[in-house]
Amino acid sequence: MKNVLQLQSISTWLPTASKPVIISGPCSAETEDQMITTAKQLAATGKVHALRAGIWKPRTRPGQYEGAGEEGLKWLAQAKKETGLPITTEVANAAHVNACLKAGVDILWIGARTTVNPFSVQEIADALKGVDIPVMVKNPINPDLELWIGGLERLNKAGITKLAAIHRGFSSFEKGPFRNAPMWDLGIELKTRIPDLDIICDPSHIAGNRELIAMISQKALDLDMAGVMIESHINPDAAWSDAKQQVTPAVLGKIVDSLVVRSVSSDNKTFKDTLSILRDQIDQLDDEIMQKLASRMKISEKIGQYKKENNVTILQVSRWEEIIQTRIKLGKAMGLNEEFTAELLKLIHQESIQIQTTVMNKVAERV
Template sequence: MKHTLQLESISKWLPTASKPIIISGPCSAETEEQTIATAKQLAATGKVHALRAGIWKPRTRPGQYEGAGEEGLKWLIAAKKETGLPVTTEVANAAHVEACLKAGVDILWVGARTTVNPFSVQEVADSLKGVDIPVMVKNPINPDLELWIGALERLNKAGLTKLAAIHRGFSSFEKGPFRNAPMWDMAIELKTRIPELDIICDPSHISGNRELISFISQKALDLDMAGLMIESHINPDAAWSDAKQQVTPANLGKIIDGLVVRTVSSDNKTFKDTLSILREQIDQLDDEIMSKMAARMKISEKIGQYKKENGVTILQVARWEEIIQTRITLGKAMGLNADFTSDLLKLIHQESIQIQTKVMNKVEERV
């Protein structure tokens, strides 16, 4: 279901920015010297359109650096005066909003730990009624698209139209190569539901490791995201928070230079004609896949009836294991990724079980 929000694109509230929009700065504003020095080096690269720094840091456990507080806003504004670049920071409640507005912060963002709580988002929204300021909303920690959309809706209903989303990945119990699982499908679904919404990717929090930032950044641009928020510090290894995922301003420049920026479409007639032919082929194949899938489920229904008549359970573990092993092997031979084949088979199996469950638990009408 598509959602209609009254939105202004980032290009209107960051008029000097070009795609990709780059927002960068330290994870935390630690000292005035560190904040301003980082900002000046970032500005010198000529690639940054806005400066970021955490002033209030929501930490998992006490005892970790929780930010400089309102004193840090002075450093952020000083960095703005030194560089001429707009500045942004995270807010989690009405007090934060009031302090930022008073200090002259240009852009606010709602963090992942706040997005997950509608009460907190509503407090921020209420405190911004009648204020014409851009607000970016990070995805919630857990993969809940409705919470993400709900936060944007609450702000929009408060009269805020300069909105953008930040894709920073999702927490997962499973350990993988990333700090936060990208779950690109969530960002794609958000864009599908709200096409006019600009999405900024946060490769720093997705990767948790500066070595992966280039990879994540390119992936985000290939998915037509509007820009990147990358954490940068004059001395990353000495950073007071999230040291491993920050890069120096010089390395940020190299990362940006190495990115390939592609367009959404092309005016080349040959390209358009070829793409049209290929898409027609895709459409035909999709029709065949849907037809075959429907036929498969009809057979699953017959199997369910046969099991019911013979008092046999729905789940047959040995048969399922056989399907997984043989189909993945076949898929590999045909050039299909094993994880893709496994995920596809699991979805098909779940649907087959649901169909057989309905058949086996159907109460026959008595005449």
């Protein structure tokens, strides 16, 4: 089901920007010199369309650097004056909103820790009623698409039409190569639900490691995201917050230069004709897959009935282990990714168990 929002694309509120939109600046505004020097170096690359900096920093534990506060807004405004670039920062409550509007901030964003709280988002939306300013909404820290969409809806109902989403990844207990798991499928689903919504990727927070930023940025563009927001600092290793995920302005320029921007379509007739043929083949194969899955579930239903008649449990661990081992091995031999095969089998197994559970617990109709 698609969500209908009244939206204006990034091109209407960043008219000088081209795809990909590049937003960059330090994680935190630490000092006036650090902020303005970074801004000037970023502007000199000719790659950046807007400056970012954290003014209020929601830290996990007290004692960490929590931002310069309203004093930092003055530095951000001065950076705008000296570079001509629009400025953006994070807000978490109405007081932040009012301070930013007073300071002339061009674009606001709502952070992941705020998006997760509908009360906070509503407070920001109420503070913005009647104000024509762009707002970007980061995904909540937990993988909850409805919460993300809900934040966008609250702002839209308050009259904000210059809206964009920021995909910054999701917190997870599992340790992996990323600071925050990208879960690209949620970004894809958001775009599917709200096709007119521009999505900006935040590779810095997904990566947590500057070495991964270029790769993540390219992945985001390949998924047709509108641009990236990358943290940049004149001396990243000495940064007061998130040092490992920041890059110098010079490195930022190299990352942008390395990105390949692809079109969503092509006017080439041969391309269109070939793509149409290949898509027809996929459609046919999808039909066959759905038919095979339906046939498989019919057999699961029969198995459930047979188990019920013989008073046998639904779950057969040894059988499940056999399926996992043999099917993953078979899939690998056919060139399928092991993780994909395992996840697919889990979904099929869950549905099979659900069907057998329904059969096992069905009460016989009285004649």
